[in-house]
Amino acid sequence: MSEGSGGALIALGLVFAPLSLLSFGGGNAVIADIAQQSIAVYHWTSEREFADLFALSRAAPGPGSMLATLIGWKVAGFSGALVATTAYYLPSALLVFGAARLWGRWRGSVWHSAIERGLAPIAAGLFLSGGIVVLRASPSGWPVWAAAIVTTAALLRWPQLHPVPLLLAGAALFGLLALSQ
C-alpha cells in the first residue's frame, strides 16, 4: 500500500462525507455513486478492482458495506482507511444522534406514540422489501430464493438459533453448487 499523501486523504473525505448524507434507505443507495467516484472521477480503482473490493466488503462482517474502508485502504493505506471510514459513518451518526435527542423530548405526547406505532408496519415492510430487492439482483437465481426462504422459516421457528452456522451452510451449499456446474 502506498503511503497516504495529504491530498489523497482530503479527497477521500470529500467523496465519502457527502455520500454519508445521501444514503437514504441505507448504504446500498450510494454504491453506484461510490463506484462512479472511485472509477471514473478519481481513478482510485479499475472496474475489476472495484468489483473485487465490493465482494470483499460483503464477505466481512459489519454494517452495510465496509466498502469505504477498503477503498480508503487501497488509496492511502491505513490512514486512508481510517479517513474514509470516519467520513462515511460520522456525519450520519451525528445526525441521527441529534434527531434522537429531539425525539426523546417529545416522549409521552399523543403524537410521539402515534408516530412510533404508525411507522412500525412500514418499517417491517421495508425490511422485507430490502431482502426482496437484493434477491432479485442476485445472479444465482432461484437457489438464492430457496435458501433465503428456508433460513427465514428456520429463524422464525427457532428464534434463538445462531445465524452463523446458517451462513456457513449457505456458503458450503453454494460452493458445492458452483463445483457441480
Add this chain to the structure above:
Amino acid sequence: MAPLRSAPAIALPRIFLAFVRVGCTSFGGGTAGWLHRDMVLKRRWLDDATFLSDFALGQAIPGSNGIKLTVQIGQRLHGAAGAVVALVGLLAGPFAIVLAIGAAYAGFGENRILHQMLDGVAAAVIGLTFATGLHSMAHSRPGLAGLTLAAATVLCVGILRWPMLPVVAVLAPLGIGLALVEPRRR
C-alpha cells in the same frame, strides 16, 4: 440526554462488548437484523416496538441502517456516552477484519466458486432480514390496518421497486393518522 429507560442504565463496558460482538458476527450486511437478534431477542435491552420505531424514524435520516440503529440503541441504553461506545464497538471489529481480508485477498483475484459462496452467505443473511421483519411485526401487534400498510410497502418498494422516499412520504402520514384514531391496544 438522560437514558430513556426508568431502569438503571446498562454499564458502558457491557454495551461496548455487546456491540463488538454484533460487529464481528454480523456477516453479509443486514446489521439491523443482527442487532434485533442480539439486543431484542437475546439481551432484551429493548422491545420489538421500540426497535421498529427507531428503525422507521431512522429512515428519515441518511446513512447505513445498522449505524443509525447502533447510535439510537446506544443512546437509549446510556445516553451520549452509550452512543459513542456502541458505535466504536460496532465498527472496530469489522474495520480490522476487512483490512485483513483485503490484504489476504490481494493476490487471490477472481474466483467463481468464491463468488458463489458469497451468494450463499447473502441468501442466509436475507433470511435473517426477512425473519426480523416478520417477527418484529408480529410482536408489535399491527392490526389489519398495519398489515395492509406493511403489504403496501412491500408491494411498492420490494416488488414494483418504486423509490423508497416518496413511498414512505405517502404511507407514513397514513400510518400515523390511523394510529391516532385507533384506540391504543398495548
